[in-house]
Amino acid sequence: MPxxxxxxxxxxxxxxxxxxxxxxxxxINRIMLDGKKQVAEKIVYTAMEKSADKLKVKxxxxxxxxxxGNIKPHMETRSRRVGGANYQIPFEVKGQRQNHLTTMWLVxxxxxxxxxPMADRLSIELIDAYNNSGTAVKKKEDTHKMADANRAFAHFxxx
Numbered sequence: 504m505p506x507x508x509x510x511x512x513x514x515x516x517x518x519x520x521x522x523x524x525x526x527x528x529x530x531i532n533r534i535m536l537d538g539k540k541q542v543a544e545k546i547v548y549t550a551m552e553k554s555a556d557k558l559k560v561k562x563x564x565x566x567x568x569x570x571x572g573n574i575k576p577h578m579e580t581r582s583r584r585v586g587g588a589n590y591q592i593p594f595e596v597k598g599q600r601q602n603h604l605t606t607m608w609l610v611x612x613x614x615x616x617x618x619x620p621m622a623d624r625l626s627i628e629l630i631d632a633y634n635n636s637g638t639a640v641k642k643k644e645d646t647h648k649m650a651d652a653n654r655a656f657a658h659f660x661x662x
Contacts, residue, residue, distance in 0.1 A: 513599065521548060522564045526571060526602065533610045534621070550625035557630055570632035574605045574639045578650035585659050592659050593650035605639075612638035 519528040527547065535543035551563035560566050580591040596604065609628060615638060616624040631637025 520544070522567075524564060524567075526606075527551075527564070527567060529602065529606050530609065533606050534613075534625070546622045546625060549622040550629060553622065553626040554629040554633065557626070558633060566629060566633055570629045571605055571609070573632050573635050574608055574643055575601050576604055576643045576646050577601075579604075579646050580649050580653055583659055590656045590659055591649065591653045592656050593653050608639040608642045612642070 516525050516528050516532070518525050519531060521527075531540065531543045531547045534546055548563075551567050554570075555561070555563035555566045558566055576596050578593050579596050580593050582589050583592045584590075609625075609632070613621065613625040613628045616627065628637055628639060632639055
C-alpha cells in the first residue's frame with residue numbers, strides 16, 4: 504500500500520532589518536554560525552555594499568537580487584529506480600526549493616574561497632553572479648546540463 508505524502512512545514516522567516524527582504528534574511532541565516540546573527544548580518548551587509556560599490560550601482564539590494572536571479576536553477580535531476588536500474592530524471596525546480604538551492608550554492612561558493620574575510624568572499628561571489636559567472640552560477644549550469652543530458656528519461660517522471 505503506497506504511503507500518503509504530506510507537505511513539509513514551512514517556517515515563516517521575517518524580513519531583514521535594513522532591506523526588508525526575506526531572501527537577504529535567509530542568506531544571513533545560512534551564513535550564521537553558532538547562533539551569532541549580528542556577525543552574519545555584518546558579513547552580508549558589508550558584502551552587499553562592497554559589491555554595489557565595485558559595480559557602481561546605488562542600491563545594494565538591486566545587485567543582490569540580480570545575482571540571486573542568475574544563480575536560480577530551473578531544472579534539476581532526481582534519481583528514480585525503474586525496473587532494477589536507477590535513472591536521473593529531469594524535473595522542474597519550483598518556488599521554495601529554487602530559493603533554497605540558490606542560497607546554499609551562494610554560501611557554499613563563498614565558503615570555498617580561502618584566504619580572505621567572509622564578507623570579501625561573499626562580495627566577490629555576488630559580483631561574479633551579477634555578471635553571470637562564478638562558482639555558484641557554474642553549479643547552476645552544471646545542474647541544467649545534467650538535466651538536459653537526461654531528457655530522454657523525462658517520460659519516467661511522475662507528476
